[in-house]
Amino acid sequence: xxxxxxxxxxxxxxxxxxxxxxxxxxxxxxxxxxxxxxxxxxxxxxxxxxxxxxxxxxxxxxxxxxxxxxxxxxxxxxxxxxxxxxxxxxxxxxxxxxxxxxxxxxxxxxxxxxxxxxxxxxxxxxxxxxxxxxxxxxxxxxxxxxxxxxxxxxxxxxxxxxxxxxxxxxxxxxxxxxxxxxxxxxxxxxxxxxxxxxxxxxxxxxxxxxxxxxxxxxxxxxxxxxxxxxxxxxxxxxxxxxxxxxxxxxxxxxxxxxxxxxxxxxxxxxxxxxxxxxxxxxxxxxxxxxxxxxxxxxxxxxxxxxxxxxxxxxxxxxxxxxxxxxxxxxxxxxxxxxxxxxxxxxxxxxxxxxxxxxxxxxxxxxxxxxxxxxxxxxxxxxxxxxxxxxxxxxxxxxxxxxxxxxxxxxxxxxxxxxxxxxxxxxxxxxxxxxxxxxxxxxxxxxxxxxxxxxxxxxxxxxxxxxxxxxxxxxxxxxxxxxxxxxxxxxxxxxxxxxxxxxxxxxxxxxxxxxxxxxxxxxxxx
Numbered sequence: 150x151x152x153x154x155x156x157x158x159x160x161x162x163x164x165x166x167x168x169x170x171x172x173x174x175x176x177x178x179x180x181x182x183x184x185x186x187x188x189x190x191x192x193x194x195x196x197x198x199x200x201x202x203x204x205x206x207x208x209x210x211x212x213x214x215x216x217x218x219x220x221x222x223x224x225x226x227x228x229x230x231x232x233x234x235x236x237x238x239x240x241x242x243x244x245x246x247x248x249x250x251x252x253x254x255x256x257x258x259x260x261x262x263x264x265x266x267x268x269x270x271x272x273x274x275x276x277x278x279x280x281x282x283x284x285x286x287x288x289x290x291x292x293x294x295x296x297x298x299x300x301x302x303x304x305x306x307x308x309x310x311x312x313x314x315x316x317x318x319x320x321x322x323x324x325x326x327x328x329x330x331x332x333x334x335x336x337x338x339x340x341x342x343x344x345x346x347x348x349x350x351x352x353x354x355x356x357x358x359x360x361x362x363x364x365x366x367x368x369x370x371x372x373x374x375x376x377x378x379x380x381x382x383x384x385x386x387x388x389x390x391x392x393x394x395x396x397x398x399x400x401x402x403x404x405x406x407x408x409x410x411x412x413x414x415x416x417x418x419x420x421x422x423x424x425x426x427x428x429x430x431x432x433x434x435x436x437x438x439x440x441x442x443x444x445x446x447x448x449x450x451x452x453x454x455x456x457x458x459x460x461x462x463x464x465x466x467x468x469x470x471x472x473x474x475x476x477x478x479x480x481x482x483x484x485x486x487x488x489x490x491x492x493x494x495x496x497x498x499x500x501x502x503x504x505x506x507x508x509x510x511x512x513x514x515x516x517x518x519x520x521x522x523x524x525x526x527x528x529x530x531x532x533x534x535x536x537x538x539x540x541x542x543x544x545x546x547x548x549x550x551x552x553x554x555x556x557x558x559x560x561x562x563x564x565x566x567x568x569x570x571x572x573x574x575x576x577x578x579x580x581x582x583x584x585x586x587x588x589x590x591x592x593x594x595x596x597x598x599x600x601x602x603x604x605x606x607x608x609x610x611x612x613x614x615x616x617x618x619x620x621x622x623x624x625x626x627x628x629x630x631x632x633x634x635x636x637x638x639x640x641x642x643x644x645x646x647x648x649x650x651x652x653x654x655x656x657x658x659x660x661x662x663x664x665x666x667x668x669x670x671x672x673x674x
Contacts (some may be wrong), residue, residue, distance in 0.1 A: 150171055150172070150192040150193070150450050151171070151172045151173075151174065151189060151190060151192055151193075151648070152166055152171050152172065152173050152174070152191065152192065152193040152194075152195060152446060152450075153174050153176075153182055153188065153193070153194050153195070154173065154174065154176065154195045154196075155176055155179040155194065155195070155196055155199075155200045156177065156178070156179070156195075156196050156197035156198070156199045156200050156219075157177040157178070157197060157199075158175070158195060158197070158439050158442075159435045159436045159438075159439035159440075160439075161436050161443075162195070162219065162439030162440055162442060162443035163175055163439075163443070163445035165173040165440065165444060166443050166446065169447040169450075169451060169648060170451075171323050171446075171447065171450065174187070174191070174668065178199070178304075179200065181200075181201060181203075181206065184200065184206060185205070185206055185209050188206060188209050188210045188213065189209055189211045189212065190212065191210070191212060191213060191448075192212050192213065192214050192215070193213070193214060193215045193216070193217065193446050193450060194210070194213060194215075194216045194217070195216075195217045195218075195228075195442055195446065196216065196217070196218055196219070196445075196621065197218070197219050197220055197541060198220065198222065198225055199225075200225065201225050202216060202225065202226040202227060202231070203227055203230070204227050204230035207227065207230050207231060207234050207236065207310055210234070210236070210670050213234075213236050214236060214237065214449070214450065215236060215237040215238075215239065215446060215449050215450065216231060216236060216237070216238045216239065217239045217240075217241075217442040217443075217445055217446045218238070218239065218240040218442065219241060219244075219247060219438040219439055219441075219442040220240065220241060220244070220245065220429060220438050221240050221241065221242045221243075221244070221245065222240075223238065223240055223410045223459060226238055228460055228526060231460065232460045237455060237458050237461055238458060238459050238460050238468065239442070239445050239449075239455075239457045239459070239531075240442075240457055240459060240531070241437070241438045241441040241442050241445070241457060242298075242457060242531065242534050243298065243534070244429075244434060244438035244441055245429035245431075245432075245434040245437070245438060245658075246298045246299055246302060247302060247427070248428065248429055248430075248431045248433065248434035249299050249377060249428040249429055249434075249583055250299045250300075250302035251302075251306075251431075252424075252427060252428045253290075253299070253303050253347055253349075253375060253377045253403075253428075254306055254307065256375045256377060256401035256403065256422065256424075256647055257286065257291075257307070257347065257373075257375055257401070258286070258650045258673075259375065259401055259422050260345070260373045260375060260399045260400070260401045260422060261283050261284050261285070261286055261306060261345075261399075261664060262281070262283035262284075263281045263283055263399070263420075265422050265554055266281060266419060266420075266422075267281040267541050268473065275466060276549040280604065283399050284344075285311055286307070286310050286311070286345075287310065287312070287345040288311060288312070288313070289309040289312055289313070289345060290312070290313045290314075290342050290343050290344050290345070291303075291304075291307050291313070291314055291343065291344070291345045291346075291347065292315045292316075292317070292334075292339035292340075292342070292343030292345065292347070293314065293315070293316040293317070293331075293347055293349060294316075294317050294318075294336070294339065294346065294347070294348050294350055294359070295317070295318055295348065295349035295351065295378070296316045296317075296318035296321050296326075296331070296349070297318075297349060297350075297526060298538075298541070299349050299378075300316065300318070300347075300349035301329065301541070303347060303349065303463065303535045304316060304329060304331055304502075305329070308330055308331075309603070312345075313332075313636065314330070314331045314332065315331075315332050315333075315334045315338065315342060315343060315632075316331045316332070316333055316334065316484060316525065317333070317334055317335060317339050317340055318333070318493075318526035319334050319492070319493065319525075320493050320494065320526075320542065321333065321493045321542055321543070322492075322493035322494065322495045322542070322543045322567070322568070322592075323493065323568070324495060324543055325493070325542055325543030328543065330401040332542065333493075335363070337367065338449060340364055340367040340368045340559045341367060341368070341369070341554060342369070343368070343372060344369065344371075345371065345372070345373045345374075345375065345515055346360075346368070346372060346373070346374050346375070347374075347375040347376075347377070348360070348374075348375070348376045348377075348382050348383070349377075349378050350377045350379075351378070351379055351526075352378075352379035352380070352381045352382055352383065354386050356379075356382050357382065358381070358382075358383075358384045358539070359382050359383070360374065360376075360382065360383040360384060360386040360387075360388065361383075361384040361387045361508055362384070362390070362391070362406070365388070365391045365396060365397060365426070366396075367385060367492065368396070368397070368503060370395075370396060371395070371396075371397075371398040372396075372397055372398065373397070373398050373399045373400065373401075374388070374397055374399075374400045374401075375400070375401045375402075376400075376401075376402050376403070376404060376406065377402075377403040377404065377428045377431040379404055380402075380404040380405040380406040380407070380408060381406040383402075385405070385406060385413070385414075385415060386414075386586065388400060388415065389414045389415055389418070390422055390522050392415070392418050393418065397420075398503070399420045399421070399422070399477060400420070400421050400422070401421075401422040401423070402421075402422070402423045402424075402496065403413070403423070403424045403425075403426055403427055403428050404428075405423075406631050408425075408426060409425065409553040410423075428608065430573045432547020440666065441457075445457055450670065453506045455532075455623065457520075457534065458531055458532060459530075459531045459532075461532070462476060462512040462515050462516060462532035467658065468508075468509055471508060472508060472509065472512055472513060474581065474582045474584070475505055475508070475513045475516075475559075475561065476512055476513055476516040476517075477559055477584055478561060478576050478577075478578060478584040478585075479513045479514070479517035479520065479563075479576075480497070480516040480518060480519055480520040481520065481584050481586075481598040481599070481674050482520065482536075482563050482574050482576045482584075482586060482598065483516070483517040483519065483521040483522075483523075484520040484521075484524060484598070484672075484673075484674045485520075485574055485586060485598050485602075485672055485674060486520075486521060486563050486565050486572055487522070487524045487525060487533060487565070488521065488524050488604075488670065488671075488673070489572055489574075489604055489670055489672065490565045490567050490570075490572045491567060491570065491590070492566070492567035492570065493542075493543075493567055494521070494525075494542070494544045494565055494566065494567050495544060495545065495566050496544065496545045496546075496547070496564075496565075496566040497517075497518065497539070497544055497545070497546050497547070497563065497564070497565050497566070497651045498546075498547040498548070498562075498564040498566075499514050499517050499518075499546075499547070499548050499549075499561065499562070499563055500548075500549045500550075500551070500560075500561070500562040500563075500564070501513075501548075501549070501550045501551070501559075501560075501561055502550075502551045502552075502553050502557075502559070502560040502561075502562070503551075503552070503553070503557060503558050503559040503560055504550060504558050504559045505559035505560070505561065506550040506551060506559075509530035510548070510550070512532070513561070514546075514548055515532045515535055515536070517530055517561075517563055518535040518536060518539060518546060519531065519535045521563070521565065521674050522535055522538055522539065526538065527616060557577045557581060557587070558577075559577060559578065560575060560576070560577050560587075561575070561576050561577070562574070562575040562576075563575075565647070571591050572589075572590065574586060574588070574589050575587055575588040575589075575590075576598070583597075584597070584598055584599075585597060586598050588603075588634075589634070589643055589645075590596070590643075591636050592634030592635065592636065592641075592643040593634045594632045594633060595632060595633035596630065596632040596644065596647070597630065597646045597647065598674050599647075599674050600629070600647060600648075600649075600673070600674065601647070601648050601649075601650065601651050601652065601671065601672075601673055602645055602646065602647050602648070602671070602672040602673070602674065603617075603644075603645070603646040603647075603652060603660065603669060603670075603671055603672075604643070604644075604645055604669070604670045604671075604672055605617070605643065605644040605645075605646070605660070605666055605667075605668070605669050606641065606642075606643055606666075606667040606668045607641075607643075607644060607665050607667055608640075608641065608642065608665040608667065609635045609637075609638060609639050609640055609641065609642040610639075610664075610665045612664060612665070613642075613644065613663070613664070613665050613666065614631065614633070614644070615643050616663045616664065616666075617631075617644065617646060617660070617663065618631075620656070620659055620660060620663065621646070621648065624653075624656050624659075626648050626649070626650055626656070627648065627649040627650070628646055628647070628648055628649075629647040629648060629649055630646075630647040631644065631645070631646050631647070632644070632645045633645075641667075651671070651673070657667070657669060
């Protein structure tokens with residue numbers, strides 16, 4: 150079998166592939182046109198961030214079985230297209246966690262002591278001790294936005310330096326934060342109290358432009374901002390003005406909205422530090438991810454073992470036909486549950502009833518857990534690392550089985566607890582393959598968990614349904630399906646509205662202001 154490596158990769162990974170008897174074509178830089186001409190002959194493709202795996206490229210990949218990303222980010226891979234074609238997509242989560250965290254800490258030091266600027270001044274023949282007077286990190290408050298794997302390492306190291314740690318992460322439980330010696334805070338508190346703010350969140354619709362002129366105005370005078378996560382989380386034009394005015398004393402970036410940043414205004418400022426996306430660039434990290442991806446490709450091509458796949462769990466081939474519909478159902482239920490629960494999860498229980506309870510359920514439970522965690526983490530969650538991520542975040546996972554079928558042949562229920570609150574979602578298969586959610590908390594209903602969905606809590610009063618329909622129509626949003634459930638006549642009710650396009654933040658605010666609407670959330674599956 151043949152493996153194409155289209156981006157730069159440590160030779161350690163190449164050696165592993167060759168020793169396993171695989172034929173390897175190694176090209177450190179390959180254009181899309183070249184890959185499209187070659188890809189039809191290869192069983193596996195190993196990439197980094199430079200190669201873009203599009204639906205068009207996949208159409209030409211007649212023999213391709215697996216794509217391996219040496220690293221964690223997969224925003225350069227069309228995962229739905231790969232899944233549709235039956236191509237397994239793998240990454241190597243965790244291989245560069247420590248490296249990226251250490252780079253962040255280096256940027257914090259550089260910001261505090263103006264090390265690059267002082268070095269440039271000295272190289273220019275100057276001796277400007279007064280000009281480069283810095284600040285200590287000891288006893289300063291560090292605000293961490295996103296307490297995932299990298300943010301957690303930064304918190305640990307900076308605590309050891311005597312910094313006070315505030316962290317914003319709506320999916321971390323208070324109990325877990327206490328174990329880490331970290332104070333959980335909302336964003337407003339982070340902005341108000343932090344001397345340094347470091348970002349460790351993916352770029353999503355919610356986090357794009359998270360740091361802007363309005364949020365900067367809420368920060369301490371002289372705050373220092375570090376971004377080694379993703380370009381675009383900070384509004385770069387707003388930061389430029391804040392650095393010029395002195396509101397922000399210094400900033401350090403490893404990432405930009407457009408890379409490389411050509412003639413960028415930020416690079417003209419003396420109080421701005423930047424590196425060319427070096428977060429994962431250490432010898433150790435490069436060897437770690439090269440070794441990991443090579444071993445995963447070998448395991449899959451030679452032994453049929455799936456590890457760190459983002460689009461398929463490890464399931465024996467003979468069991469896949471019976472398990473696959475339940476894996477799909479459980480992941481969709483997890484995605485739905487995660488987006489309606491509020492607060493940091495402390496416990497998740499997956500309950501199986503009826504015929505499904507007789508199957509090998511570990512892959513189904515992993516799918517439910519992956520679905521639950523994906524909206525929280527956004528990236529790097531797969532069927533293998535989901536249990537570890539849950540454990541790291543202090544989430545207890547329980548599984549129960551029952552032969553009791555009630556009115557359904559098979560039933561899966563997910564109970565997600567966040568503090569004292571619990572959300573329960575039950576689902577089954579229609580015609581033994583089509584996923585359905587049939588109850589949310591005490592509200593019976595039957596809905597298809599797919600696409601964009603509007604989930605409403607409302608009083609069971611006349612006019613709610615009409616108000617929603619009218620508002621959607623006035624704003625050009627087509628309704629595909631509407632489902633309703635209520636506890637009792639005249640009591641609380643739940644409405645789930647499936648729409649053909651995402652609902653804007655402005656329209657969501659209008660929905661929440663409709664008469665008798667108590668809450669409204671948008672869910673995307």
